[in-house]
Amino acid sequence: MPVIHSDNYHEEQNKQNILKMRAVLDTLPPFCRTYFRGIEEYTSARTKLAYAYDIRLFFEFLHEKNPYCAKMEIREYPLTILDQLTRVDIEEYLEYVSLYQKEGRDITNDERGKARKLAALRSFYNYFFQNEMITKNPAALVPLPKLHEKEIIRLEPNEVAILLDQVEDGTKLTQKELEYHKKTKVRDVALLTLLLGTGIRVSECVGLNLEDVNFDVDGIKIRRKGGYEAVIYFGQEVETALLDYLEQRERIIPVQGHENALFLSLQNRRIAVRSVENLVKKYTSRVTPLKKITPHKLRSTYGTTLYQETGDIYLVADVLGHKDVNTTRKHYAAQADERRRMAAKYVKLRENSDERPSHDRKNQPPEDLL
Numbered sequence: 001m002p003v004i005h006s007d008n009y010h011e012e013q014n015k016q017n018i019l020k021m022r023a024v025l026d027t028l029p030p031f032c033r034t035y036f037r038g039i040e041e042y043t044s045a046r047t048k049l050a051y052a053y054d055i056r057l058f059f060e061f062l063h064e065k066n067p068y069c070a071k072m073e074i075r076e077y078p079l080t081i082l083d084q085l086t087r088v089d090i091e092e093y094l095e096y097v098s099l100y101q102k103e104g105r106d107i108t109n110d111e112r113g114k115a116r117k118l119a120a121l122r123s124f125y126n127y128f129f130q131n132e133m134i135t136k137n138p139a140a141l142v143p144l145p146k147l148h149e150k151e152i153i154r155l156e157p158n159e160v161a162i163l164l165d166q167v168e169d170g171t172k173l174t175q176k177e178l179e180y181h182k183k184t185k186v187r188d189v190a191l192l193t194l195l196l197g198t199g200i201r202v203s204e205c206v207g208l209n210l211e212d213v214n215f216d217v218d219g220i221k222i223r224r225k226g227g228y229e230a231v232i233y234f235g236q237e238v239e240t241a242l243l244d245y246l247e248q249r250e251r252i253i254p255v256q257g258h259e260n261a262l263f264l265s266l267q268n269r270r271i272a273v274r275s276v277e278n279l280v281k282k283y284t285s286r287v288t289p290l291k292k293i294t295p296h297k298l299r300s301t302y303g304t305t306l307y308q309e310t311g312d313i314y315l316v317a318d319v320l321g322h323k324d325v326n327t328t329r330k331h332y333a334a335q336a337d338e339r340r341r342m343a344a345k346y347v348k349l350r351e352n353s354d355e356r357p358s359h360d361r362k363n364q365p366p367e368d369l370l
Helices: 009-025 031-038 045-065 087-096 111-130 157-169 175-198 202-206 236-249 273-287 295-310 313-320 325-331 333-346
Strands: 099-102 105-108 219-223 229-233
Touching: 009 031, 009 045, 031 045, 031 111, 045 087, 045 111, 087 111, 157 175, 157 273, 175 202, 175 236, 175 273, 175 295, 202 273, 202 295, 273 295, 295 313, 295 325, 313 325
Parallel strands: none
Antiparallel strands: 099 105, 219 229
16 A cells, blocks of 8 residues: 655545556456546545445456356456346345455445445446446346434543543553553644544544644634535634644654644654544543444534534534535434423423423323222
8 A cells, every 4th residue: 555645635545546446447347447437527536446346346246156257257247247137136246245255354244334335336337327338227126225223322521521531641541551642642632632622534634734723713624525625613622732732743853745744643644544543442442441432433422512502403514514414414313302302391381380280191090990
């Protein structure tokens, strides 16, 4: 994997995705290039790469399980092979990805993983079908797996406070961890405070440069998914944590090519997503051992708190960078229901209604016993 050396994190990530994409295309049938050129204008490099991996997995499944497809190499598959496949082939593929082996390890996909893989196949088939290059579209006949709502895992307000206190104090860390903690404490406090105080994605966080922080307006300029830029504002606690870190950051000499990165690793390079994931796990596992907290769960923590405080789902969607407010509403439906329940306590129909006797039908004996 190429080493990130550019100060523009997002451009470098895009370049890496393009290089990875070329490598995957070399393993696929030639007609796949036509599809990826066709979706170039409205699909990010990251999404195209994800689709390429899924389409390659589909062809690998066919090569392994389908007697006709096993007779030739994947790169030799003609476009007409898509017309010879049926709905059953695609349903068997979805069953296969529930559990399969690759490079000696088991890989599983839940309903969401299957839905993403079917979405990739639908896009793939739909392109050739709409351009009249194939006559059948069996992918469109396969229903998406039913997605069950997942409980939002997040930190409670008291857990957030305990977490930040422990990051500052280093309590519950091992002796070896404490040695590193002396060097990273100020950075870790700033990084976690920023994630919890703004709800930005971990990729947006590690991509920040020094010039992206503006204390005149207390805002950070981030690059959202899809490539557009947005300014996210922060409060006093984030400001204080960032200023403390920047005072330390000024004394660090970064590796060449990483001079403008806001958050640096112990190697004085731009901190990586995996490193942030590891430090979040290290600290939160001591605070909430029964919850598996990731940087995305810190984002959920922020979103939940913002919604509980404002009740404005559109504001939450905007700040989190959700293009569709229904995405936000789906994630915070439980909080919406809780707020609706609160309405029953606020509306009084008669004065002193609290002093009137209660008629609890649930606890009354049946009428024939009265």
